[in-house]
Amino acid sequence: MGRWFDVHAFATGGPNRVAILFNDISARKAVENRLRDLNETLEGQVAARTAELRRYRDIVEATTAPICAFDTDYRLIAFNKAHNDEFRRVNGFDTKLGDVLPDLFIPEQATTMRALMARALAGEGFTEIAAFGRPEFGQPYWEISYTPLRDEAGNILGAFHVATDISDRLRAERELASAQDALRQSQKMEAMGSLTGGVAHDFNNLLTPIVGGLDMLQRRGVGGSREQRLIEGALHSAERAKTLVQRLLAFARRQPLQPRPVDIGSLVSGMAELVASTSGPQTRVSVQVDKDLPAAVADQNQLEMAILNLSVNARDAMPQGGRLTVAARAVDLGAGHRTGLAPGRYVCLSVADTGAGMDADTLKRAIEPFFSTKGLGKGTGLGLSMVHGLAAQLGGALSIDSQPGRGTQVELWLPTTAGAVEGAASSATVVVNSGAGRALLVDDEDVVRASTADMLTELGYEVVEAVSAEDALRLLDEGLSVDLLVTDHLMPGKNGTDLARDFLQRSRTARVLVVSGYAEVEGVAPDLPRLVKPFRLAELAARLAEGVSQ
Template sequence: MLNIPVDLIDDDRLSHVLNASERLARAASVDEVVSVLRDTARATVGAEGVAVIIENEGRCAYVAEDAVSPLWQGQSFPADHCISGWSMRHRETVAIRDVRLDPRIPQDAYAPTFVRSLVMVPIGRPVPIAALGAYWSDVSDHDPDTIKRLESLARLATIAIENARLTQARNRGEALGATQNRILELAVAQTPLDLTLDAIVHEVQMLSPSGLRGSILLLDETSEHLEYCAGPTLPDAFKAAVTGLGVAAQVRHQDAETAMADITNDAHWAAFRDLALQQRLHVCWSTPICSAQGVLLGAFVLYHHELRKPLAADIEIIDFVVQTVGLVVHRARADSAIRISEARLRLAVDHADVGFWDVDFVQNTLVWPSQTKAMFGISPDVPVTLQDFYDGLHPEDREATIEAFTAAVDPERRALYEVDYRTIGREDGIVRWVAAKGRGVFDAAGLCLRVTGTVVEITARKAAEEKLRELNASLEERIAQAIAEREEAQKALRQSQKMEAMGQLTGGVAHDFNNLLTPIVGTLDMLQRRGVGGEREQRLIGGAMQSAERARTLVQRLLAFARRQPLQTAPVDVAKLISDMADLVASTTGPQIKVVVDAPANLPAAIADQNQLEMALLNLSVNARDAMLAGGTMRISASTASVGEGHRSKLAPGEYLCLSVADTGTGMDAATLARAVEPFFSTKGVGKGTGLGLSMVHGLASQLNGALTIQSSPGLGTNVELWLPRSMSEPAATLRIAEAPEPQLTHAIALLVDDEELVRASTAYMLAELGYRVIEAASGEEAMQLMATGEPFDLLVTDHLMPGINGTDLARVVRTSRPGTAILLVSGYAEREGLDPDLPRLTKPFRKNELAASLSRLRGESRDEH
């Protein structure tokens, strides 16, 4: 019996109230409660229309027939657009005199009805679960007694609706639970798959409140054809039609949730329309059956002979069946017994990276699997309590974690429990980061029964995040460093390009200088040998020849810097070379400078050109001397060294020989050091140096596949290192060739080819003095014409670099057409490409005796061949 509110006992309609109280106490469903409310409200307040509205997920649904509008029965509307929704949301009774003038009611909301005034009372305290509405056709002011009676009736309805819901849930739960248990028993029983599925269909049909009949359509493993159809109630013709079309297309058109279709009026089932009408099959529910991995296994189809809507209980049955059948089919195909599913689940949980937890406030227990215990440093077999959770929290994270847990169990907030915190292992003391997530479970009164969720260890992720924060913090510094490195690389590139351009320029200049010096040196040599003029004239000629020789040395240095000088590389005994030059260096530097030589006798040989290496050592010694104007010490040393990655020489890894010249002079600052190897750059002052000494050594090192390194600081002196490739061969004994006497006169004919007229004239004069009759040609083409006319000659003397046919190509033609003709190639070495290494060569500029020596060697080679 329900408790009757006092404000209804004094009413003259007490009999209606008592009757309503008894009926509500016996009501077993919400529909019965609604019917009682409708009858009682009309009798006690004289309402012309009564409705009960229930809100669910933001929508208001009219669940009882009333005189307002039959069209509203069973429909739902957004709660924000309904006065019932406003009443429930604000938990207030609403009394409206005229619905057409109230701003809370949408315009024309009650236009299709007779309603002009209403009273809307929320049902349920403190949170409304429904609303009771009373309607009148006239505009009227509602007296307080009417409102009070409706509110009292709503209080009766609150208790009745809750009781009816509990009764329905209990009855449905008991029936559903019994069926679910029976289905589970069938699933784990040792029964063939077809018998199991037939039994499950039978259980579903026995429980369905709507009287739905069903079938399980099972697809083959390819999900393309019907493999089996369980359920004898499905007509054979219908089965055949489904088999012909296959259910895959129909199932794939459905979402993961249950979908309803009227077979007689749905495009997906158009092929079955005639058969459905014949069999009186109107409603079909088609739900995909999938495995745990999401693989499509088939469909669960329910139908009825009448057009009606399935109830919520049918949906629960369908959801449970499709999950169970999916498990049964999957396990059957995998040839695994359903009976070991629990063991497999436990094994999966034991080996998963995700742990779970369950705090049960009713039983006052804490459930942790081994994974969760491991995150708190607790052994799997050790029992745990909620206190173990609090004790395992890191002190810095305890407050925030407890606050998040409190918010999750608070019935007002019911917040999602989602927090990252650190744990300190109880047994191992290890600090771990974990991420926990969960929700509270509440009863109808708002009491939190339990909180369940998952926990994942995120120590590695937190470490990565910390590293990322550190990287971001140092981002500006790293960007500045990268920009500096890029600028340094660009600076080095510009310097390299600058040096390359200067090398090309100096190579070309050196070639022109050779052509200019050749007639100068030749003429001065002739004047000096003939003793032209008196003593004064001979002294001037000697000075001019000395200047010409200095110019010749300058050109050689330019060619060395440009890496275009011809080198005669061979194994060189560097230790002996240094020892032999020690006296020369000492006499050059003067008495104020102490020269120390450190060159072990057992050093291996280096691959170099001995003459060029001697010149390089002399240049370095002169530079060291000039840096010690007040005296000091010069140390010349040689040693072997192993070069690896990142070495200051930037050479490829390997064994090298290092020749070093160090001084205790003034040293160089960074700006001077950066330009030290530039040609013509000098700190000695105007007229005191060419600025080509270090440039020549640098070019020589590069040409020998070595390197030049300079270490210097102001006031601390300079150390210049020449790195040379180590030779695996022993150096040959040095041969000292005495200067050959001038050869006897010859009466041979020489063809002289050179495009420079002065060079050609000077060379022709030297040849004439040596007894040759000279035939001159200004180009290779002119020489070819002379050959074509049959002009005889015994010797070809030709320049290499000429317009048109160069000297090397001309020599090849002569060698082919006139075998046995002696050939001498004269070159300024501006271009080494295209030179034939087998052709004898003479370097410009040259004297008469140098030309004579070259021709003498030619005659000797010719005699050897014969």
């Protein structure tokens, strides 16, 4: 390896004499070379580090999440563009380096911000959710993650946080939770409806022989006047039980909509006692019905349920008590009425209360399914939507007038009809026809079948009994010829509706009557004659007298 020398030449003594001094500087040269290499390396490292820092800065600046760093005095020492933009959006002004961050917020938020920053400056890394911003600009909810900043020795120099506006996420979570609550309420109501429908069906089966037996004793004049009064009282109680079961079925929605002429005045007057007992002692109930009210097209069971729903809503709007008014009047509507109904004559059935009333926003959403102001578990939000749907199905309309502090009035508009109102036939109108023919009676309940067989026999029919649809078809296959099929709908195996269809395929001239404790909408076809349990001889005779053939 060569060496480096520093050479000096100078004259000495006589002429032509030169002295040369060699100074070995190899070590110094080696050091200089090393220094030069270090300088070149350092420049490269600085350039690389500068580029790296620039990349980090570009990344931070490009990040849409607000990021800011602060020192131990809570002063801003760095922040990205997103931080300033978001701060301006919710506070109305810009931030700048050196600002004491907590002092930029309104007092209650300043306290919260200082407490969060203090935790980070104490060395804690954490994430919190809090609302920041001025009310006039909105107060979003932020998810803020804090991280301490330390030097090489581990001493805390400050901290920084990264924030994310999660207001939309929280809103979506609340809406999802509300939808889940509504679904649970709907499922609970469906379960209650199924249970109620099943219980009501069983009660109807129990009531059928009771009503039939009492009806027979009354018609045959069994006993003296005292016994007849007792029978009359028992029949009256049985009819009230029948009405109650029909209302349970309407609540359970286990009956198809059957529009027909209904005496609204009698219906409303007849429900006064039930509305009063449902509303409680603190509510004064008033019933106002116009004289000579025309009949309206409605489903009586569903209409009764609608009145009960509206009455319960009115009661709940008056927790301290008040006045509840149920009214019915005839109105001639002209063109352009607020209900949007076509001109004509209508019956307006209204339920009004003196309760808290509703503001404009609540009123707009009042008929939305599952919307309720009663709180979780206290209301399904289905009452008004069901009444609205009923009105639409019947060709009518629903209108609501309400103001905070002035109560609410709900009006159900129903089209009138000149058709005759159906009433319960009396025993005096029953005509016994000894030549009625042969009837095939199908019911899996022995006592119900026996009661119905007695009625058919008294009406002049020769009765053949079967315990199931399969048993009935076997008899028909064996050559049994009948003029009438009377069958229960719900039975083990084949149901009564399917049996009636098979029977009509065999005999085009015969008649059928489907009897049931309740009729699922999708169960009994609307074109088949139906009779609802329990029934009396007069009702059975009236239904058969219609002579509906298929």
